[in-house]
Amino acid sequence: MKSPITNIFSLNKSYVKQFQQSLLNWYSENKRTLPWRLNQDPYRVWVSEIMLQQTRVDTVIPYFERFTTLFPTLQDLADADEEQVLKAWEGLGYYSRVRNLQTAVKEVCAAYGGKVPKDPREISSLKGVGPYTAGAVLSIAYGIPEPAVDGNVMRVLSRILLIEEDISKPKTRLVFESAVRELISHEDPSSFNQGLMELGALICTPKSPACLLCPMRELCKGFEAGKQNELPVKLGKTKVRKANMAAGIIVGSDGRVLIHKRSSEGLLANMWEFPNTEYIQAKKDAETNALAEYVEENIFAKAIFDEKTGYIEHVFSHLKWEINVWQGKLTSESEKLPAEWRWATVAELENYPFPVSHQKIIRLVKEAIFV
DNA sequence: TAGCCGTGGGC
DNA sequence: TGCCCAAGGCT
Numbered sequence: 001m002k003s004p005i006t007n008i009f010s011l012n013k014s015y016v017k018q019f020q021q022s023l024l025n026w027y028s029e030n031k032r033t034l035p036w037r038l039n040q041d042p043y044r045v046w047v048s049e050i051m052l053q054q055t056r057v058d059t060v061i062p063y064f065e066r067f068t069t070l071f072p073t074l075q076d077l078a079d080a081d082e083e084q085v086l087k088a089w090e091g092l093g094y095y096s097r098v099r100n101l102q103t104a105v106k107e108v109c110a111a112y113g114g115k116v117p118k119d120p121r122e123i124s125s126l127k128g129v130g131p132y133t134a135g136a137v138l139s140i141a142y143g144i145p146e147p148a149v150d151g152n153v154m155r156v157l158s159r160i161l162l163i164e165e166d167i168s169k170p171k172t173r174l175v176f177e178s179a180v181r182e183l184i185s186h187e188d189p190s191s192f193n194q195g196l197m198e199l200g201a202l203i204c205t206p207k208s209p210a211c212l213l214c215p216m217r218e219l220c221k222g223f224e225a226g227k228q229n230e231l232p233v234k235l236g237k238t239k240v241r242k243a244n245m246a247a248g249i250i251v252g253s254d255g256r257v258l259i260h261k262r263s264s265e266g267l268l269a270n271m272w273e274f275p276n277t278e279y280i281q282a283k284k285d286a287e288t289n290a291l292a293e294y295v296e297e298n299i300f301a302k303a304i305f306d307e308k309t310g311y312i313e314h315v316f317s318h319l320k321w322e323i324n325v326w327q328g329k330l331t332s333e334s335e336k337l338p339a340e341w342r343w344a345t346v347a348e349l350e351n352y353p354f355p356v357s358h359q360k361i362i363r364l365v366k367e368a369i370f371v
Numbered sequence: 372t373a374g375c376c377g378t379g380g381g382c
Numbered sequence: 383t384g385c386c387c388a389a390g391g392c393t
Binding site for chain 1: 373374375376380381
Binding site: 053056060094096128130132133148150152153194197201207 | 387
């Protein structure tokens with residue numbers, strides 16, 4: 001009787017062998033030269049895998065170069081100031097990735113002598129290291145035959161093996177991990193896992209896969225059934241909530257502007273921003289009242305906003321900000337600014353990590369102050 | 372489990 | 383333009 005876990009696909013030996021040969025040959029001929037493929041330094045592999053989460057290769061490349069120049073070793077990153085680390089991540093999005101990475105790197109220094117652990121349980125226990133990243137680092141840096149199932153792998157294998165389960169469900173990943181455990185090359189797990197992803201990036205793409213160029217075509221049950229364009233099955237879809245926001249460019253008598261560091265949790269954690277608040281679109285002056293109330297509650301000073309200087313839209317994965325930007329000033333000086341609040345000159349804004357939504361406001365600040 | 376968590380490119 | 387999409391993880 002076959003094990004329900006390790007052999008659920010009943011793939012015969014010759015199929016597995018052909019699968020490995022075709023994939024590994026294709027990968028060795030077609031793999032891209034990428035900065036994180038220059039060596040197998042576990043730290044660099046790790047950094048690249050975190051950056052590549054939900055992010056395109058072309059976007060990551062310059063960030064990876066800059067980041068590894070700034071923080072060449074695991075120890076350098078562990079010792080760095082969080083603000084400097086966030087600044088290096090500015091514009092990449094999903095900022096908790098890099099805060100978790102730094103937490104994890106400190107943990108590796110403290111508990112594992114600065115060496116990225118090779119044990120699946122240990123590496124998986126690190127902050128921000130989930131099933132995919134664990135498998136990717138273990139296989140790529142250490143040559144350990146662990147599955148690294150990401151969106152590419154699910155798409156590619158759903159087609160090749162004709163798996164019609166909904167990949168938007170978390171449990172479905174386990175099905176693909178089982179498949180990879182059957183298929184993976186124990187001679188070269190690194191190239192096998194990367195080959196699967198590279199195939200997904202270059203040939204077996206989400207829309208109009210290049211089946212005629214595919215090295216796996218003869219092994220592909222999806223192609224054989226003519227279902228390559230129907231796979232993978234992906235049902236889940238979340239709607240984007242709209243939020244009415246008002247933001248204030250508050251200019252002090254010396255020309256500096258007021259900025260605020262966001263909380264350490266939730267959206268854009270620990271990033272800087274201009275004072276802003278969500279308001280309910282109900283009565284007259286709702287925006288400026290809400291904004292003045294927000295300012296007073298936070299820095300205990302009264303503010304007025306008399307000129308609307310711009311409108312900005314910013315779309316997140318699950319949220320859309322529609323921001324009216326107002327120019328204003330304090331009518332009573334606040335004695336001492338609370339922690340997380342600061343007056344900054346326009347030049348000094350460059351030193352703080354701002355999310356892209358507020359970088360748009362910086363442009364308005366420059367217009368407001370220099371024009 | 373499903374919602375939260377960013378951004379920019381492509382069509 | 384308004385979607386969908388890209389080497390996920392956390393809660």
